[in-house]
Amino acid sequence: xxxxxxxxxxxxxxxxxxxxxxxxxxxxxxxxxxxxxxxxxxxxxxxxxxxxxxxxxxxxxxxxxxxxxxxxxxxxxxxxxxxxxxxxxxxxxxxxxxxxxxxxxxxxxxxxxxxxxxxxxxxxxxxxxxxxxxxxxxxxxxxxxxxxxxxxxxxxxxxxxxxxxxxxxxxxxxxxxxxxxxxxxxxxxxxxxxxxxxxxxxxxx
Numbered sequence: 001x002x003x004x005x006x007x008x009x010x011x012x013x014x015x016x017x018x019x020x021x022x023x024x025x026x027x028x029x030x031x032x033x034x035x036x037x038x039x040x041x042x043x044x045x046x047x048x049x050x051x052x053x054x055x056x057x058x059x060x061x062x063x064x065x066x067x068x069x070x071x072x073x074x075x076x077x078x079x080x081x082x083x084x085x086x087x088x089x090x091x092x093x094x095x096x097x098x099x100x101x102x103x104x105x106x107x108x109x110x111x112x113x114x115x116x117x118x119x120x121x122x123x124x125x126x127x128x129x130x131x132x133x134x135x136x137x138x139x140x141x142x143x144x145x146x147x148x149x150x151x152x153x154x155x156x157x158x159x160x161x162x163x164x165x166x167x168x169x170x171x172x173x174x175x176x177x178x179x180x181x182x183x184x185x186x187x188x189x190x191x192x193x194x195x196x197x198x199x200x201x202x203x204x205x
Contacts, residue, residue, distance in 0.1 A: 010074040014077075016050075017123075018031075023155075024119040024152075024159075043085040053082065056078075057075060057078035058095075062075060068112075070116070073116060073120055076103050079097075080096070097127060101128060104128065118159065130169075132178045134173050137174075140166050144159070148162070168205075176191075176194055180197055181198060
């Protein structure tokens with residue numbers, strides 16, 4: 001089934017993504033499979049629930065969600081996270097990245113992300129971590145690094161892990177100017193150096 005398209009869809013998406021666990025570290029552990037697992041059954045579930053939301057996010061139909069902080073967060077998820085599941089392995093997985101960054105940058109400029117809990121702020125910042133622009137990568141590391149210094153002490157190991165991942169993304173962009181693991185998907189020719197990197201265990205994201 002698909003969600004209704006309205007402010008109730010904001011609640012449906014955020015409830016699905018974050019649930020009702022108040023502890024950010026516990027939430028990150030519980031939802032690791034949803035957020036980072038990349039399993040086919042999870043992708044199918046996301047497609048079944050939120051394909052309409054993801055499709056409408058490519059237009060201006062739900063841009064009014066930016067009128068309040070959690071609505072802006074939901075729109076970022078619809079642009080940045082949902083396509084990576086619904087269209088995994090295709091160019092459409094990254095097709096809304098530029099719009100996601102625009103929506104995220106507007107939230108930074110307005111300061112509304114300060115009203116979100118830390119783990120929600122993390123997802124508001126991920127469009128910069130997904131960028132192939134080094135300035136965006138520097139911004140992601142700065143923002144996530146700031147989170148890691150501000151969270152509760154018991155949450156710090158979790159957010160230090162998020163920061164490490166952001167730094168690893170930036171290292172790849174510093175080295176190659178792009179994410180080599182996207183080359184095959186985007187029909188880009190890998191350089192010999194990129195091919196050697198991709199042959200390494202654990203290469204890519």
